[in-house]
Amino acid sequence: MRRPFDPTLYLVTDTGLAAPRPVADVVRAAVAGGVTTVQVRDKTASRRELLGLTRAVQAALADRPDVALWVNDAVDVALLAGADGVHVGQDDLPPAEVRALLGPDRLLGFSVSSVAELDVARALPAGTVDLVGIGPVWTTPTKPDAGSALGPDGARALAEAARAVGFTTVAIGGVDATRAAEVAATGVDGVCVVSAVCTAPDPDAAARALRSEIDRGRLAQAVR
Amino acid sequence: MRRPFDPTLYLVTDTGLAAPRPVADVVRAAVAGGVTTVQVRDKTASRRELLGLTRAVQAALADRPDVALWVNDAVDVALLAGADGVHVGQDDLPPAEVRALLGPDRLLGFSVSSVAELDVARALPAGTVDLVGIGPVWTTPTKPDAGSALGPDGARALAEAARAVGFTTVAIGGVDATRAAEVAATGVDGVCVVSAVCTAPDPDAAARALRSEIDRGRLAQAVR
Numbered sequence: 001m002r003r004p005f006d007p008t009l010y011l012v013t014d015t016g017l018a019a020p021r022p023v024a025d026v027v028r029a030a031v032a033g034g035v036t037t038v039q040v041r042d043k044t045a046s047r048r049e050l051l052g053l054t055r056a057v058q059a060a061l062a063d064r065p066d067v068a069l070w071v072n073d074a075v076d077v078a079l080l081a082g083a084d085g086v087h088v089g090q091d092d093l094p095p096a097e098v099r100a101l102l103g104p105d106r107l108l109g110f111s112v113s114s115v116a117e118l119d120v121a122r123a124l125p126a127g128t129v130d131l132v133g134i135g136p137v138w139t140t141p142t143k144p145d146a147g148s149a150l151g152p153d154g155a156r157a158l159a160e161a162a163r164a165v166g167f168t169t170v171a172i173g174g175v176d177a178t179r180a181a182e183v184a185a186t187g188v189d190g191v192c193v194v195s196a197v198c199t200a201p202d203p204d205a206a207a208r209a210l211r212s213e214i215d216r217g218r219l220a221q222a223v224r
Numbered sequence: 225m226r227r228p229f230d231p232t233l234y235l236v237t238d239t240g241l242a243a244p245r246p247v248a249d250v251v252r253a254a255v256a257g258g259v260t261t262v263q264v265r266d267k268t269a270s271r272r273e274l275l276g277l278t279r280a281v282q283a284a285l286a287d288r289p290d291v292a293l294w295v296n297d298a299v300d301v302a303l304l305a306g307a308d309g310v311h312v313g314q315d316d317l318p319p320a321e322v323r324a325l326l327g328p329d330r331l332l333g334f335s336v337s338s339v340a341e342l343d344v345a346r347a348l349p350a351g352t353v354d355l356v357g358i359g360p361v362w363t364t365p366t367k368p369d370a371g372s373a374l375g376p377d378g379a380r381a382l383a384e385a386a387r388a389v390g391f392t393t394v395a396i397g398g399v400d401a402t403r404a405a406e407v408a409a410t411g412v413d414g415v416c417v418v419s420a421v422c423t424a425p426d427p428d429a430a431a432r433a434l435r436s437e438i439d440r441g442r443l444a445q446a447v448r
Contacts (some may be wrong), residue, residue: 046315047297073271075300080321097304110397 002107002130003084005068006025007190009210010170012072014142015042016092017051022093023053024060026121031060031067033207035197036061036127036190039087039109041072049073054081070109075101087133100126103181109133111172112149118158122165129167133192134158136173137183142194163187177209184217226354227308229292229415230260234394234432236296238366239266239277241422247277248284250427255284257422257431260414263311265296267429274298278305294333299325309333311357314341323352333357335396337371342382345358346389353391357416358382360397361402361407366418368432373397387411401433410443 009175011030018026027038040054043053054071058081061067070085075098078086084105088098096111102108104107109131113117121129136147137155150158150173159169172192183191191214200206235254242250251262262285265280278295282305285291294309295302297316302309319334326332333355336342345353355395361369361379374382374397374400383393395407396416407415415438424430 047317048315051317051321076298076317076325079325082315091272093271093275093300093304097275101300109367 001105003068005084006066007131007170007206008036009034009166010037010039010172010192010216011197012039012041012172012192012206013053013057014193014194014198015045015142017142017195024056026198027057028060029059029203030197030207031064033204035067036213037068037070039070041073041087041194042085043073047074047077048211051077051080054078054083057084067106070107078102078106085130087111087131095121095129096124097125103174107131109170110124111135112158113150113161115161116160121162121167130166131170132158132162132170134162134169136191137171138174138179140174140195142212143173151158152182152186155183155188156197158196159188163189166223177206177213178212180213181220184214185221189219207211225329227292227329229308229331230290230376231355231392231394232438233258233431234260234261234263234414234416234417235421235431236263236265236396236416237277237281238418238422239269239421241366246280246420246433248280250422251281252284253427254421254431255288257428258435259291259431261292261294263294263296265311265418266298266308271298271301275301278307278369282307284310289365294331302326302330308427309354311335311355319345320348320352323348333394335359336382336386337374339382339385342386345391350390355392356382356386358386358393358395358412359416361395362398362403362424364398364419367397376406376410379407379412383410383412387413401437403428404434404437405443409445410437411445440443 013023047201068084069089072085073092087109089111107130110129140148155171162169169188170190170192171188178194196201197206237247292308294311295307296311311333313335331354334353335357363373379395386393393412394414394416395412400420421427421430
């Protein structure tokens with residue numbers, strides 16, 4: 001049985017962008033401001049460092065059991081930390097393999113940037129993937145290998161197709177407060193941010209501003 | 225219950241050095257020549273690529289159940305492939321954590337380059353670590369971050385201390401056929417090689433030459 005989670009404002013951490021502040025401090029402030037779920041991502045850390053980072057973020061979220069914690073790529077780290085979920089990209093372990101390791105109770109997210117990649121997720125047995133990360137909506141310096149940008153219309157089309165088969169959808173890539181409403185208006189279930197929170201001098205305030213824009217975009221979507 | 229394995233000639237794979245030959249082809253030839261156990265190591269591969277590589281090597285070893293297969297660092301990959309063991313270094317997941325994921329039946333190797341690092345392994349509950357990789361005996365271009373060289377005398381001292389507490393010992397770092405006898409004569413249970421097999425035009429012949437030198441070194445050790 002998977003835990004429920006709120007994908008509205010999904011923070012992906014970046015250790016370098018958060019520095020010199022510890023990632024866990026940025027996470028704590030961002031969650032106070034309205035981040036609803038957190039993924040620990042650090043492609044340059046060793047597995048040992050990533051486990052330490054994940055546990056530090058977990059400790060920062062100890063009083064927020066409503067905030068689901070995901071680990072990027074590292075299934076072993078997620079299992080050891082007892083994280084709520086794992087998020088994998090197209091180059092990471094295939095979702096069916098990850099699900100075999102995770103068992104039935106943890107969340108699994110999968111990045112898709114095209115209909116062909118969404119089809120990979122759709123072809124898997126029901127219950128393999130819970131969430132698809134759709135992007136990049138815009139190109140972004142935090143993930144230079146992420147492929148060409150979908151734009152809001154491309155994200156909307158992928159999100160509709162993904163929601164139709166029951167996936168939770170979040171959109172990622174270049175989203176900041178000036179664009180969050182536009183992304184939310186595409187009908188995705190949530191908006192992912194990296195730099196917009198990790199580089200913010202005040203991550204609490206940054207999260208509040210993003211939440212406000214997401215609400216505005218959702219309202220626009222509802223009245224269309 | 226751990227499977228028995230023969231550490232005598234322990235091959236660590238290197239995808240770049242084996243190229244353009246597939247790693248699995250080099251492994252098959254090397255095992256025919258006398259390699260007794262194989263570790264799949266590729267620090268540049270994605271987890272998805274590493275899983276594919278591990279399964280290819282496993283397929284090459286299908287008719288050699290006597291040859292134990294280890295995966296470097298990636299516990300998730302080892303579990304998915306059903307490898308016999310995992311080998312971790314000082315920067316990878318800590319051995320106690322790896323053992324928790326592996327369960328009691330798989331092998332766990334751990335790299336040590338000093339008495340202090342061996343003490344980490346000795347402080348763990350019995351049955352956590354099965355094998356220690358001692359090195360580098362000599363510095364080596366295949367692992368430039370491996371620290372300063374122990375030399376044969378340093379390797380001998382560490383091996384004696386490790387064997388005294390029941391660890392299987394292998395020595396690694398710069399070992400080729402011209403040095404294998406000297407390493408074997410330190411009293412280690414096995415000799416690890418990377419380049420000496422992966423760059424060899426004839427990995428079968430290279431393994432035979434190494435085995436012959438190991439036998440010679442062991443004889444010298446026995447009659448000391």
